[in-house]
Amino acid sequence: MSEHAFYTKDLSVYYGEKHAVKKISMDFPDRQVVALIGPSGCGKSTFLRSLNRMNDLIPGARIEGEVWIGGENICDPGTDVVRLRQKIGMVWQRPNPFHKSIYENVAFGPRYHGIRNKKELDRIVEECLRKTALWDEVKDRLHQSGLALSGGQQQRLCIARSLAVRPSILLMDEPASALDPVSTAKIEELIAELKKEYTIVIVTHNMQQAARISDKTAFFFLGDLIEYDDTNRMFTNPSRKSTDDYISGRFG
Amino acid sequence: MNIPTSNVQSSAESGAKPRERKQRHVAEEIRGKIYVYFCVLLMIVTIFSIVYFIASRGLAPFVSQGVALKDMLLGLKWKPEGEPPLFGALPFLFGSFATSLFAAIIAAPLAFCASIYMTEIMPKFGKTVLQPAIELLAGIPSVVYGFVGLSVIVPFLRDTFPGQGVGVLAGALVLSIMILPTITTIATDSLRSLPNGLKEGSYALGATRWQTISRIILPTTLPSLLTGVVLGIARAFGEALAVQMVIGNAPHIPHSLFESATTLTSIITLEMGNTTSGSLHNNALWSLALILLMMTFLFVFVVRMLERRVKR
Amino acid sequence: MRAKTVDRIATGVIIAVAVLIMAVLAGLLGFLLVRGVRHIDFHFLTSFPQAIKEGGGIGPQLFNSLFLLVLTMIITIPLGLGAGIYMSEYAKPNRLTGFIRLVVEVLSSFPSIVVGLFGLLVIVNTFNLGYSLLSGALALTVFNLPMMVRLTEQSLRSVPREQKEAGLALGMSRWKTITSVMLPVALPSIVTGSILAAGRVFGEAAALLFTAGMSSPRLDFTDWNPLHPTSPLNPLRPAETLAVHIWKINSEGLAPDAPEIAAGASAVLVIMVLLFNLGARWFGRALYRKLTASK
Numbered sequence: 001m002s003e004h005a006f007y008t009k010d011l012s013v014y015y016g017e018k019h020a021v022k023k024i025s026m027d028f029p030d031r032q033v034v035a036l037i038g039p040s041g042c043g044k045s046t047f048l049r050s051l052n053r054m055n056d057l058i059p060g061a062r063i064e065g066e067v068w069i070g071g072e073n074i075c076d077p078g079t080d081v082v083r084l085r086q087k088i089g090m091v092w093q094r095p096n097p098f099h100k101s102i103y104e105n106v107a108f109g110p111r112y113h114g115i116r117n118k119k120e121l122d123r124i125v126e127e128c129l130r131k132t133a134l135w136d137e138v139k140d141r142l143h144q145s146g147l148a149l150s151g152g153q154q155q156r157l158c159i160a161r162s163l164a165v166r167p168s169i170l171l172m173d174e175p176a177s178a179l180d181p182v183s184t185a186k187i188e189e190l191i192a193e194l195k196k197e198y199t200i201v202i203v204t205h206n207m208q209q210a211a212r213i214s215d216k217t218a219f220f221f222l223g224d225l226i227e228y229d230d231t232n233r234m235f236t237n238p239s240r241k242s243t244d245d246y247i248s249g250r251f252g
Numbered sequence: 253m254n255i256p257t258s259n260v261q262s263s264a265e266s267g268a269k270p271r272e273r274k275q276r277h278v279a280e281e282i283r284g285k286i287y288v289y290f291c292v293l294l295m296i297v298t299i300f301s302i303v304y305f306i307a308s309r310g311l312a313p314f315v316s317q318g319v320a321l322k323d324m325l326l327g328l329k330w331k332p333e334g335e336p337p338l339f340g341a342l343p344f345l346f347g348s349f350a351t352s353l354f355a356a357i358i359a360a361p362l363a364f365c366a367s368i369y370m371t372e373i374m375p376k377f378g379k380t381v382l383q384p385a386i387e388l389l390a391g392i393p394s395v396v397y398g399f400v401g402l403s404v405i406v407p408f409l410r411d412t413f414p415g416q417g418v419g420v421l422a423g424a425l426v427l428s429i430m431i432l433p434t435i436t437t438i439a440t441d442s443l444r445s446l447p448n449g450l451k452e453g454s455y456a457l458g459a460t461r462w463q464t465i466s467r468i469i470l471p472t473t474l475p476s477l478l479t480g481v482v483l484g485i486a487r488a489f490g491e492a493l494a495v496q497m498v499i500g501n502a503p504h505i506p507h508s509l510f511e512s513a514t515t516l517t518s519i520i521t522l523e524m525g526n527t528t529s530g531s532l533h534n535n536a537l538w539s540l541a542l543i544l545l546m547m548t549f550l551f552v553f554v555v556r557m558l559e560r561r562v563k564r
Numbered sequence: 565m566r567a568k569t570v571d572r573i574a575t576g577v578i579i580a581v582a583v584l585i586m587a588v589l590a591g592l593l594g595f596l597l598v599r600g601v602r603h604i605d606f607h608f609l610t611s612f613p614q615a616i617k618e619g620g621g622i623g624p625q626l627f628n629s630l631f632l633l634v635l636t637m638i639i640t641i642p643l644g645l646g647a648g649i650y651m652s653e654y655a656k657p658n659r660l661t662g663f664i665r666l667v668v669e670v671l672s673s674f675p676s677i678v679v680g681l682f683g684l685l686v687i688v689n690t691f692n693l694g695y696s697l698l699s700g701a702l703a704l705t706v707f708n709l710p711m712m713v714r715l716t717e718q719s720l721r722s723v724p725r726e727q728k729e730a731g732l733a734l735g736m737s738r739w740k741t742i743t744s745v746m747l748p749v750a751l752p753s754i755v756t757g758s759i760l761a762a763g764r765v766f767g768e769a770a771a772l773l774f775t776a777g778m779s780s781p782r783l784d785f786t787d788w789n790p791l792h793p794t795s796p797l798n799p800l801r802p803a804e805t806l807a808v809h810i811w812k813i814n815s816e817g818l819a820p821d822a823p824e825i826a827a828g829a830s831a832v833l834v835i836m837v838l839l840f841n842l843g844a845r846w847f848g849r850a851l852y853r854k855l856t857a858s859k
Contacts, residue, residue: 054729059657082277086735096726099748099855108744109734145855158730165734277737284739288654291646292664295713298706299667302674302682309685365581373578382582385589391760391837392592393767395810396830400592402814403599403823429588460571490675492770493811517677517770524681524774529689541681548673552666 004168004199005030006051011065011075013046013055020046022223023065028169033191033200035210035231038220039246044203047220048171051201052088053081069169086113089162089198093174095154097146097161102129102138105146105157109165128160132190152183159190170194172202176209188213207247211235219243303545310542312535313339319532324539330503330519332533339536343505345543347513350420351495352488354509355427356435360481362428363435368465370436371443383440390433398497401426406498415510418500423515426494431484438483442476442562443469475561482558486551490544492517516540593834600831603824609832612782613809614819622829624780627796628697628803629836632776633766635701635799640708641758645747647709648716653742672710676771679707683775695802700776707771708761715757719750748855756848763840767833769807777802778812806833 006028013021021043028034036044046055053074055061067074074084086109097105106125115121125142129135134156138149146157155175162170172191176184191200191213204210210217211231218228219240227234227243238244313319319339327340366386370378405425410417446469454464470477500512501522520537527534611621651668655661683703693699723746731741747754780803783796790797804812810829813822 052733054733057725057729057732080278082281082732082735082737084735085733088733090729090733092726092729094726096724096730098727098730098745109736112734112736112740112744161730162733277735277740281737281739284737284743285654288646288650291643292650294643295647295671295709296664296667298709299671301686302678302706305682305685305690306678362581362585365578366585369578369582373575374582378582382586385586388838388841389589389592391763391767391841393769393807393833393837395769395807395814396596396767396833399810399814399826399830400595403827404595429592432585460567462571462574463567465574486673490673490677492675492677497811497814517675520677520681521770521773524684525778538681541678544675544678548670548675548678552670552673 006067006069006169006199008051009066009068011047011050011067012063013043013050014062014064015046015058016060020223021050024225026218026225026228028199028201029216031195031197031199032215033195033202033213035214035217036201036203036220037205037207037210037217037246038226040205042220043223044218044220045173048173048201048203051169051171052085052090054090056081086165087167087169089159089165089167089170091155091159091162091170091172091175094178095151095158097149097154097157100146101143102146102149102157103142105161106164109161113165124164128163129157131163131194132156132160133186134160150183152179152186155179155183155187156190159187159194163194168198170198170200172200174203174205177205184209207235207249219246221246306538306541306545309535309538310545311539313532313539317532317535319536324536328505332523332527332536337532339539341516341540341543343503344514344516344519344540346505347420347423347499347515348489348517350506350513351423351427351499351515352485354420354424355431355488356481356485358424358428359432359435359484360477363432363439363480363484364470364477366432366436367439367443368469370440372461372465372469386433386436389429390437394430394491394494395497397426397430398494401494401498409510413510415508416500416512417510418498419508419510419512420499420506421509422498422500423495423513424509426498427488427491430491430494431488434487435477435480435484438480439473439477442473442480446472475558479555479558479562482551482554486548486555489547489551490517492521496521516544520544596827596831596834599827600829600834603828604831608828613825620819620821620825622806622809622825622832624783624796625804625806625809625829626832627783628776628780629766629805629807631796632697632700632704632772632803632805633762635697636704636708636765637758637762639701639705640712643705644709644712645716645754647713648720649742651713651717652720653738653746668710668713671706672714674707676707676768677773679703680771680774682706683771688775693800695775695777696800697776697803698799700772700803700805701799703771703775704765704768707768708765711761711764712758715761716750716754719753719757720746722753723749752848752852752855755851756844759840759844759847763837763844766836766840767807769805769811772805772808773811776805776808778804778808780804 007026009025010023011021012019012023024047036048038044049055050063051067053063055063063075065075069084070087072079072084074081098108100108103125106128107121110121110124115124126135129138134153137153146154149157176187179187188209191202194200202214214231216229217231217234219226221242227238227240234243235247238247314321324339324341326342327338328342329338329340330343331338366382370382401422405422406417409422450468450472451464454468495515496518499515499518501514501518502512503514506513520540524537527537608621609626610623612623613625614620651664655664680703683699687693687699687702688695727745727749728741731745732738781794781801784794785796787795788797789795790799792798793801806829810826810833813826819825
């Protein structure tokens with residue numbers, strides 16, 4: 001199996017007594033975009049966050065089952081999560097650049113992972129900023145604070161930051177929901193571009209967005225995976241009634 | 253943070269040798285943990301050694317030097333160099349309690365009024381002017397309060413009332429200004445955290461502002477207000493120099509507010525430097541310090557009990 | 565009608581109290597500055613004190629206070645950061661953490677005279693550091709540490725969770741994420757709080773009487789070798805600070821102009837505290853602006 005593809009097996013997440021994600025088994029094919037949709041509180045974000053064990057941070061959260069990435073089960077207690085997270089980039093709903101310069105935001109990760117050569121770092125920064133279509137906008141002010149950028153630019157900077165440590169998978173938690181339509185369109189273009197190199201999992205509330213950008217769509221409801229299929233089929237001819245109801249806006 | 257080695261660099265660039273990289277971040281994490289655990293451990297060691305060292309000296313008079321605990325706590329005469337030496341600390345205990353309680357009696361109503369003013373009457377002016385002013389009061393060093401007490405309050409009391417000016421009232425007045433910020437800050441915080449619906453409900457029933465304050469706000473926030481008062485008393489009880497400067501330092505129980513007295517802290521301040529380590533007199537002063545320490549624990553305990561009631 | 569009258573009276577009383585407090589503060593500052601500033605000049609700030617003659621200054625005391633403050637902060641800040649990081653990031657919600665919280669609370673409630681006595685017993689006598697700047701700095705550390713710990717803990721807790729997650733998602737260790745991602749975000753409030761704490765340390769006297777001592781050697785301000793006994797930089801020499809000096813001349817000052825010196829020194833102390841207060845606000849804001857590049 002390519003290192004880009006991964007799958008989960010019977011993945012469950014508990015918050016204290018609450019069973020938030022119920023025994024989900026899903027395949028994420030090599031370099032495709034998978035959209036996770038469903039009403040608020042359906043467990044899609046929790047599921048996404050357990051793919052790189054970010055839920056470890058939340059007190060009382062517990063995870064069961066398996067997530068296999070590159071031949072390793074990341075839920076295995078013996079797995080080195082810190083090293084593994086490097087392979088999985090993550091983008092949040094609200095842009096969260098570090099309180100550092102634009103250059104540092106991108107260079108910080110690779111430098112931590114051992115790249116000290118200035119030329120090499122410069123090259124990585126340029127490459128990542130180009131990939132996120134940010135280079136031309138910021139190349140003259142690389143040493144200004146990342147917080148001085150607009151919201152959409154900040155979000156692209158955050159994507160560039162996660163690309164800099166060379167992940168094979170990108171997790172995106174509603175990456176465009178806090179942005180204006182123009183910035184949203186840019187992020188969507190970017191996702192279409194990025195899937196040439198990365199397997200992307202994206203949580204979204206926006207049905208049109210899911211239809212536009214994803215190859216496969218998964219519908220979550222109350223912690224269960226109701227339906228998981230090619231996006232085209234899902235949006236034209238869903239096999240479950242509740243999926244149809246949700247997609248056509250009858251609830252949620 | 254970490255000194256790069258050429259080895260790590262090449263391995264990262266080729267993307268190989270994950271084990272080496274794993275060791276690096278694990279080592280970093282362990283170093284960090286050792287550091288923070290060390291800091292915490294140091295605090296714990298400090299507090300235990302404070303208690304241990306002061307107790308070991310402070311208990312010596314009772315354990316090995318033949319002073320009865322009862323004589324110290326209830327004795328009225330402090331004559332450490334007398335024949336036989338007397339270690340009655342009741343006047344000091346009385347002085348400490350009298351000044352700090354009296355200071356709280358003066359400061360608490362003022363503090364409540366100030367916090368009601370800041371939250372209910374003029375929140376904007378309160379937040380921009382009164383609150384910084386009160387924070388500033390908290391920042392003024394205690395010796396400066398002592399100096400002001402000595403040069404303003406004491407002469408004023410001397411001219412207005414019988415006596416020398418120095419005494420319990422002078423001490424209490426100085427302390428009341430010092431603990432005013434403590435009580436005000438805590439009272440203000442608790443008033444601010446009150447749910448809005450509570451007040452609005454009362455106003456909706458046609459109650460006046462004062463009725464709302466006295467019947468709804470004060471009873472609901474009482475435990476927090478008491479917490480503030482206890483913390484204020486604790487601060488006053490432990491304050492040394494400001495009180496020592498204005499209280500007159502006469503080792504007896506005063507008959508009026510205008511008579512000179514002594515507190516636990518002021519007798520320690522005055523005599524600790526003039527006694528030889530290990531002597532009975534010296535150890536007796538450590539016993540007084542031990543009493544101060546015990547009072548601190550008592551205050552913390554009371555504050556915790558009150559906070560528990562707030563949470564309920 | 566009666567309820568309204570009561571309400572009006574109560575409101576009047578409350579406003580009167582607020583005015584009274586403002587008046588007390590204004591009177592206090594006014595008294596200190598008016599009485600004190602007259603005596604402050606270059607000579608007063610730089611010359612040596614006189615035991616029984618007029619015209620003494622507070623030069624060495626001012627220097628001692630500042631030097632002691634620097635020493636204290638050098639010791640307190642790393643320890644306070646460490647313990648604060650533990651409380652905010654590593655402590656699990658269990659009994660041990662509850663106990664450590666209690667330790668911080670008790671430590672911050674100790675009267676400063678008790679901390680000073682502990683310093684006398686352990687640092688001065690047992691560790692045999694004598695009455696010295698270093699003993700004073702260690703005692704002040706005990707007194708200052710709980711504040712620093714709480715400050716660090718609260719500042720780190722107010723850092724948005726996404727910042728921490730962003731660091732971890734890049735494959736960084738928790739420690740690296742805390743020190744390189746979260747601390748810079750928390751820095752403005754930590755700096756503001758530390759300066760305010762420094763103001764408190766600057767005015768502290770009771771903890772110093774029996775640790776830093778109540779006298780200074782005749783300092784030689786041309787000798788900056790920290791190993792020489794009369795060098796101002798020697799951390800093992802006794803040092804009377806400004807606050808201790810004020811206390812001493814008020815209780816046993818023999819110089820004929822002792823009240824004037826006390827007034828001048830108090831004014832200097834209060835001005836310093838005011839500067840710390842204003843400086844903390846200004847510096848924190850400036851740092852925040854610089855770090856976030858906001859206008």
